[in-house]
Amino acid sequence: MxxxxxxxxxxxxxxxxxxxxxxxxxxxxxxxxxxxxxxxxxxxxxxxxxxxxxxxxxxxxxxxxxxxxxxxxxxxxxxxxxxxxxxxxxxxxxxxxxxxxxxxxxxxxxxxxxxxxxxxxxxxxxxxxxxxxxxxxxxxxxxxxxxxxxxxxxxxxxxxxxxxxxxxxxxxxxxxxxxxxxKGVGIFKLRIKGRAAHAGVEPEKGLSAILELGKQIVYLHELTDYSIGTTVNVGKVSGGTTVNVIAEEAEADIDLRVKTQAEFDRIIPIIKNLPSHINDVEVTVEGGVNRPxxxxxxxxxxxxxxxxxxxxxxxxxxxxxxxxxxxxxxxxxxxxxxxxxxxxxxxxxxxxxxxxxxxxxxxxxxxxxxxxxxxxxx
Ligand SMILES: [Zn+2]
Structure with missing residues (x-):
């Protein structure tokens, strides 16, 4: 045969x-x-x-x-x-x-x-x-x-x-x-709400969502750990309205890759509960596992x-x-x-x-x- x-x-x-x-x-x-x-x-x-x-x-x-x-x-x-x-x-x-x-x-x-x-x-x-x-x-x-x-x-x-x-x-x-x-994939949307103010007249009254976003980006990227295969990438950002306004809003799209479900269980709560770096700025994160x-x-x-x-x-x-x-x-x-x-x-x-x-x-x-x-x- x-x-x-x-x-x-x-x-x-x-x-x-x-x-x-x-x-x-x-x-x-x-x-x-x-x-x-x-x-x-x-x-x-x-x-x-x-x-x-x-x-x-x-x-x-x-x-x-x-x-x-x-x-x-x-x-x-x-x-x-x-x-x-x-x-x-x-x-x-x-x-x-x-x-x-x-x-x-x-x-x-x-x-x-x-x-x-x-x-x-x-x-x-x-x-x-x-x-x-x-x-x-x-x-x-x-x-x-x-x-x-x-x-x-x-x-x-x-x-x-x-x-x-x-x-x-x-x-x-x-x-x-x-x-x-x-790797498993997680996708998140980070939204930041600060307070608008005139950048020249009374900047001290503003809370910059963009500044907060900058700090968050640094923090998020530092969650990357190649030794265990975990990577975090902020792949898209937006925020603010115009140059002389302290930005009230900013947002970012985050891509997370991990090797194991256990790592998802560890890191997702960290990403979902990002503390704000600037007092009184509101930080919210939506999203989660896209692919296990x-x-x-x-x-x-x-x-x-x-x-x-x-x-x-x-x-x-x-x-x-x-x-x-x-x-x-x-x-x-x-x-x-x-x-x-x-x-x-x-x-x-x-x-x-x-x-x-x-x-x-x-x-x-x-x-x-x-x-x-x-x-x-x-
Ligand atoms: Zn294919």
């Missing part, structure tokens, strides 16, 4: 064609008509390639999502991917045309993360074609709004994660490595070690793992089920003009995923 690796190696050209079809259906997050169109196409592809059932999940504001179901069993494994991109409609004709140069494919969203979708679809296709029975149900979620922070898909992703024994995220690999840790951390728990490490072993034994390469400060939908699933991220395309240039993937890695990574699905459903 033909093995998974050989079967997929023979599918490289077909996978590339499928990638092209998905990439040519451009899907900017905010273009509902375009993303709906691609959702329809992916739903058809899923049924055709896997023999499973795909449902369109209607979405009022953003593009519709797609939920594919393959196989059956008591337990569930979740495959996660998004089909929206940061590119605009028409970019494929000018800025980032789809093109193939030797072993590299360029185009909008090839790396982040349409290549990963193709790999996921073909992993299931391979299991089906080779009659590899897996005794778990695989749910494959294709979402439309990840590049915006998944406002309409977060709930759906969390609900499916709760029902799953593990989650495989098809976001791009990081220099070929899987992602076994992603994907922590490298023992269960995550075990999943990675399984993948590493499979890569070595069947594909002859050393799979590496990395951590990143950037978030993905894997952050949402991590609190509910062990999550292995970065199982998608190998390449680079996400969100950049040279976005590309390595074509010959598509069947390889797809095989890795198929082997992994088989292994964890034993």
């Amino acid at each position: 033909q093995g998974i690796v050989e079967f997929l190696t023979g599918k490289q050209q077909e996978m590339l064609q499928t990638l092209q079809q998905i990439v040519e259906r451009e899907s900017p997050t905010l273009d509902k008509e375009a993303t709906d169109h691609l959702a329809e196409f992916i739903s058809g592809l899923f049924e055709e390639l896997t023999g499973g059932k795909a449902d369109i999940i209607p979405n009022g504001e953003y593009g519709n999502h797609v939920r594919g179901e393959y196989g059956n069993g008591e337990d569930q494994i979740l495959l996660l991917g998004h089909f929206d991109t940061v590119w605009q409609k028409g970019d494929i004709h000018q800025k980032v045309p789809f093109r193939v140069v030797d072993d590299i494919a360029y185009g909008p969203g090839v790396f982040d993360m349409k290549g990963g979708l193709v790999q996921g679809l073909y992993a299931l296709h391979t299991l089906k074609e080779l009659n590899e029975t897996i005794n778990k149900k695989v749910v494959f979620l294709f979402t439309s709004d990840e590049e915006l922070g998944s406002p309409s898909s977060q709930r759906l992703i969390e609900e499916e994660a709760k029902k799953s024994s593990c989650v495989f995220v098809l976001e791009p690999a990081l220099e070929g490595a899987l992602k076994t840790a992603r 951390p994907l922590e490298r728990t023992e269960a995550v490490a075990a999943l990675f070690n399984t993948a590493k072993k499979l890569a070595k034994e069947h594909l002859g390469f050393s799979l590496l793992e990395k951590e990143t400060g950037g978030g993905s939908d894997g952050n949402f699933t991590a609190p509910f089920a062990p999550t292995l991220d970065g199982l998608g395309a190998v390449g680079s240039g996400a969100h950049a003009l040279d976005e590309h993937l390595i074509i010959s890695e598509m069947p390889r990574r797809s095989a890795l995923l198929a082997l992994l699905l088989k292994e964890v459903s034993k």
Whole structure:
């Protein structure tokens, strides 16, 4: 019987064609008509390639999502991917045309993360074609709004994660490595209210919100501690009305990154309860966790070690793992089920003009995923 690796190696050209079809259906997050169109196409592809059932999940504001179901069993494994991109409609004709140069494919969203979708679809296709029975149900979620922070898909992703024994995220690999840790993200809005006064006539009556803001910025940035991976960044500020007025109001947007939930528990109260440095100035902070951390728990490490072993034994390469400060939908699933991220395309240039993937890695990574699905459903 033909093995998974050989079967997929023979599918490289077909996978590339499928990638092209998905990439040519451009899907900017905010273009509902375009993303709906691609959702329809992916739903058809899923049924055709896997023999499973795909449902369109209607979405009022953003593009519709797609939920594919393959196989059956008591337990569930979740495959996660998004089909929206940061590119605009028409970019494929000018800025980032789809093109193939030797072993590299360029185009909008090839790396982040349409290549990963193709790999996921073909992993299931391979299991089906080779009659590899897996005794778990695989749910494959294709979402439309990840590049915006998944406002309409977060709930759906969390609900499916709760029902799953593990989650495989098809976001791009990081220099070929899987992602076994992603930082959690906190977002806050700092508002400061002082008292206005004429800067020349009676400045002593004023309480400068901008001065207070300056002190707060210094304090906040000093909360950064690289030794534990905690970073705080005030990324946007505004305040005041005009040059000769002591500023009554000022505000700032704060980005917090941490490695663990325990660190969130420690630092969020500090940020939410900032004392004022100037008497009688009002300081308020709103906000909180935007994405929980994907922590490298023992269960995550075990999943990675399984993948590493499979890569070595069947594909002859050393799979590496990395951590990143950037978030993905894997952050949402991590609190509910062990999550292995970065199982998608190998390449680079996400969100950049040279976005590309390595074509010959598509069947390889797809095989890795198929082997992994088989292994964890034993
Ligand atoms: Zn992505």
